[in-house]
Amino acid sequence: MPAELTPEQSSGKIYPGVLPLLRIMDEEGAILEDGTFSPYVQDVGEAELKEAYRQMKVTRRFDDEATALQRQGQMSLWAPSRGQEAAQVGSAMGLLPQDYVVPSYREHALAFARGVEFTDLVKFFRGSETSPWDIKKHNFHPYTVVLAAQVPHAVGYAMALNFDRELEETTGEKQMGQGQFSASEENAQPAAVAVYFGDGSSTEGEIHESMVFAASYNAPVLFFVQNNQWAISVPFKTQSRVPLSTRAAGYGIEGLRVDGNDVLAVAAATRYAMKKIRSGEGPVLIEAETYRLGAHTTADDPTKYRTGEEENEYAQRDPLIRLEKYLRHNKLADESFFEGVDQEAQQVASEVRRVALVAEPAEYETNFDFAYAKPHTQTENDRRFYREYNAGFEEE
Amino acid sequence: MTTENLALSKAITRALHDEMTENPKVLALGEDIGKLGGVFRVTDGLQKEFGARRVMDTPLGEAGIIGTSVGMALRGYRPVPEIQFDGFVFPAFNQITTQLARLRGRTNGQYEIPVTIRLPYGGSVGAIEHHSESPEAYFAHTPGLRVVTPSSAHDAYWMLRASIQHPDPVIFMEPKRRYWLKGEVDFSDTDFNPFCAATLREGSDLTLVSYGPMVPTALAAAEAAREDGHDVEVIDLRSISPLDIETICASVAKTGRLVVAQEAYNFVSVASEISAAVTERCFYSLEAPVLRVGAFHTPYPVPRSEEEYVPGIDRILEAIDRSFAY
Ligand SMILES: Cc1ncc(C[n+]2csc(CCOP(=O)(O)OP(=O)(O)O)c2C)c(N)n1
Ligand SMILES: [Mg+2]
Numbered sequence: 001m002p003a004e005l006t007p008e009q010s011s012g013k014i015y016p017g018v019l020p021l022l023r024i025m026d027e028e029g030a031i032l033e034d035g036t037f038s039p040y041v042q043d044v045g046e047a048e049l050k051e052a053y054r055q056m057k058v059t060r061r062f063d064d065e066a067t068a069l070q071r072q073g074q075m076s077l078w079a080p081s082r083g084q085e086a087a088q089v090g091s092a093m094g095l096l097p098q099d100y101v102v103p104s105y106r107e108h109a110l111a112f113a114r115g116v117e118f119t120d121l122v123k124f125f126r127g128s129e130t131s132p133w134d135i136k137k138h139n140f141h142p143y144t145v146v147l148a149a150q151v152p153h154a155v156g157y158a159m160a161l162n163f164d165r166e167l168e169e170t171t172g173e174k175q176m177g178q179g180q181f182s183a184s185e186e187n188a189q190p191a192a193v194a195v196y197f198g199d200g201s202s203t204e205g206e207i208h209e210s211m212v213f214a215a216s217y218n219a220p221v222l223f224f225v226q227n228n229q230w231a232i233s234v235p236f237k238t239q240s241r242v243p244l245s246t247r248a249a250g251y252g253i254e255g256l257r258v259d260g261n262d263v264l265a266v267a268a269a270t271r272y273a274m275k276k277i278r279s280g281e282g283p284v285l286i287e288a289e290t291y292r293l294g295a296h297t298t299a300d301d302p303t304k305y306r307t308g309e310e311e312n313e314y315a316q317r318d319p320l321i322r323l324e325k326y327l328r329h330n331k332l333a334d335e336s337f338f339e340g341v342d343q344e345a346q347q348v349a350s351e352v353r354r355v356a357l358v359a360e361p362a363e364y365e366t367n368f369d370f371a372y373a374k375p376h377t378q379t380e381n382d383r384r385f386y387r388e389y390n391a392g393f394e395e396e
Numbered sequence: 397m398t399t400e401n402l403a404l405s406k407a408i409t410r411a412l413h414d415e416m417t418e419n420p421k422v423l424a425l426g427e428d429i430g431k432l433g434g435v436f437r438v439t440d441g442l443q444k445e446f447g448a449r450r451v452m453d454t455p456l457g458e459a460g461i462i463g464t465s466v467g468m469a470l471r472g473y474r475p476v477p478e479i480q481f482d483g484f485v486f487p488a489f490n491q492i493t494t495q496l497a498r499l500r501g502r503t504n505g506q507y508e509i510p511v512t513i514r515l516p517y518g519g520s521v522g523a524i525e526h527h528s529e530s531p532e533a534y535f536a537h538t539p540g541l542r543v544v545t546p547s548s549a550h551d552a553y554w555m556l557r558a559s560i561q562h563p564d565p566v567i568f569m570e571p572k573r574r575y576w577l578k579g580e581v582d583f584s585d586t587d588f589n590p591f592c593a594a595t596l597r598e599g600s601d602l603t604l605v606s607y608g609p610m611v612p613t614a615l616a617a618a619e620a621a622r623e624d625g626h627d628v629e630v631i632d633l634r635s636i637s638p639l640d641i642e643t644i645c646a647s648v649a650k651t652g653r654l655v656v657a658q659e660a661y662n663f664v665s666v667a668s669e670i671s672a673a674v675t676e677r678c679f680y681s682l683e684a685p686v687l688r689v690g691a692f693h694t695p696y697p698v699p700r701s702e703e704e705y706v707p708g709i710d711r712i713l714e715a716i717d718r719s720f721a722y
Contacts, residue, residue, distance in 0.1 A: 134506075144495075149495050156475075159467070161471065166449060171420075206490075210460065371540055377640065
């Protein structure tokens with residue numbers, strides 16, 4: 001068993017560099033001022049907060065529907081995002097449409113905030129499609145299942161954005177990548193990249209190499225780690241003795257440690273980081289401390305490795321409850337607002353159910369089309385066999 | 397002048413140079429490839445000409461090199477990463493097989509990932525451990541990748557150019573013990589197709605298939621076999637994936653005998669695949685079983701005994717004799 005840190009150790013006295021936890025909205029929905037970060041969300045008013053709540057709540061409802069669908073045999077698997085909605089929606093509040101967003105596989109609220117339809121997203125876990133959304137339109141990369149493998153891709157993409165800038169200066173031609181959505185004239189801030197991974201994934205070697213490459217090339221990339229305290233059954237303390245944000249200093253990049261259930265704090269930290277990244281100051285690592293309220297996936301049984309008390313304790317800190325309290329206490333939203341959101345969430349859930357029940361994979365032969373860009377002898381031989389084999393049944 | 401006599405390594409340098417000149421999106425990256433020009437000097441002079449942004453000395457991490465190359469390709473670039481030695485490709489194995497090979501498929505063709513990985517490979521260079529490996533079968537086994545390997549300066553030049561221009565990821569395997577092999581490069585051969593095999597020597601009695609560093613050995617063995625009265629046809633695969641099985645079968649239909657010579661371990665290898673494919677396709681043309689000449693199923697030995705290990709002319713001749721004994 002890895003050692004428990006003493007309060008002294010985790011206070012940063014023994015491990016210097018442990019960062020303070022940024023919070024802007026406390027668990028009762030009261031606002032705490034932070035000299036550095038509060039200004040970044042000064043303009044977040046009623047409309048933005050209601051929108052954040054809407055995205056979080058609709059995702060929560062969708063999440064429950066997807067879990068139910070899996071139980072009914074309609075999905076291969078489901079990985080719930082329950083509890084992590086504020087971390088995801090808050091971070092999306094700091095991103096622009098021209099930013100390229102590279103998720104892991106649990107970023108459903110983030111996907112929704114980027115405009116991905118849940119009726120599309122659900123097909124990934126239903127097992128009928130691997131990239132069920134228009135990647136370039138939403139600038140939302142497909143889910144990656146091999147932990148951390150997407151992170152160096154994000155860094156390479158960010159390095160390439162720097163190359164683009166240089167080419168634009170020397171040639172005067174706007175660089176369009178492979179057709180990813182690019183900034184409009186009115187909102188011509190330089191594009192950047194945001195990549196997401198979990199506390200367990202943080203141990204993978206590719207994370208280390210990614211941070212080194214990003215730092216060396218001053219790549220405009222945000223590393224956003226959702227520390228939900230668990231990697232399936234393995235607790236965070238097995239991955240690290242210190243908060244992951246502490247590690248940023250070792251790479252010579254700025255780290256931020258933020259309450260991931262505080263949508264305002266996450267938004268402020270992300271905006272701060274993206275401003276820095278866009279202005280060419282290189283990568284930033286944000287660690288959002290949150291909690292996976294659900295099971296790892298529908299194939300998991302958390303009773304085997306964590307206590308009900310722990311779950312209950314974190315359930316009290318549900319980010320949705322916190323934001324609802326804030327909206328109610330400050331009379332920013334009345335009952336009809338909450339009813340309206342619930343109604344919409346219900347509609348989305350029904351729509352997802354309708355689509356999921358009929359979503360089938362594309363014609364099998366498309367597998368032969370997509371393996372290679374140009375015909376490959378062995379793939380084409382197999383395609384021919386496949387056709388003849390099937391034709392044999394038709395004749396009978 | 398459209399032809400020039402170049403060492404194989406210099407033909408590769410020239411191909412990189414010409415692609416970088418023609419396409420500003422082509423980039424080279426890897427360990428020590430910039431200032432030093434690579435440990436084999438294959439990228440010599442390129443950083444000076446194209447700058448440190450397009451010829452990058454990267455931090456030391458193979459997964460990072462290939463992983464960031466994938467990301468650059470997503471953004472419309474054509475990276476040509478170098479892995480310093482065959483034995484050091486494995487830290488990047490995950491990136492190559494689960495990501496590079498599959499991203500086009502995973503995105504239903506929404507993305508192309510035109511990354512060309514340059515990989516010096518093979519033994520007989522007197523090197524210490526992990527500098528003499530032949531890992532081609534791992535990559536050929538993986539759908540989504542193309543794997544090619546030249547055996548001459550001319551092929552090296554055109555195969556690399558075609559690989560960089562190709563929309564699919566390519567593992568470009570460089571036969572390092574043949575880096576200094578000189579040959580004529582014809583710069584007017586613009587229709588060159590890297591994905592079909594080349595018949596380097598016609599013969600009527602037996603087909604000898606080889607690729608990469610083993611090709612000159614195969615040609616020498618064919619010459620020696622002539623003294624025994626055997627007229628051996630020699631085929632250079634050039635491409636391992638896709639595999640030009642048609643050319644091999646057409647030859648076997650003529651000769652009735654097939655020997656495949658490679659540096660890699662025989663077990664579950666390119667030669668194994670050829671044996672199976674030929675047996676499936678031209679069983680009735682065969683006068684003898686397909687025979688494989690390759691490395692023993694032991695790790696690559698210390699360099700002072702590699703001569704015992706890497707097949708040479710005599711091991712090929714022994715297989716040719718065995719084939720004729722049927
Ligand atoms: C390379 C790799 N190893 C193992 C797995 C199996 N696996 C899937 S999710 C997971 C835990 C991931 O934990 P974390 O990174 O904290 O993300 P979370 O699931 O908590 O969002 C494991 C071990 C995998 N998908 N990829
Ligand atoms: Mg986790």
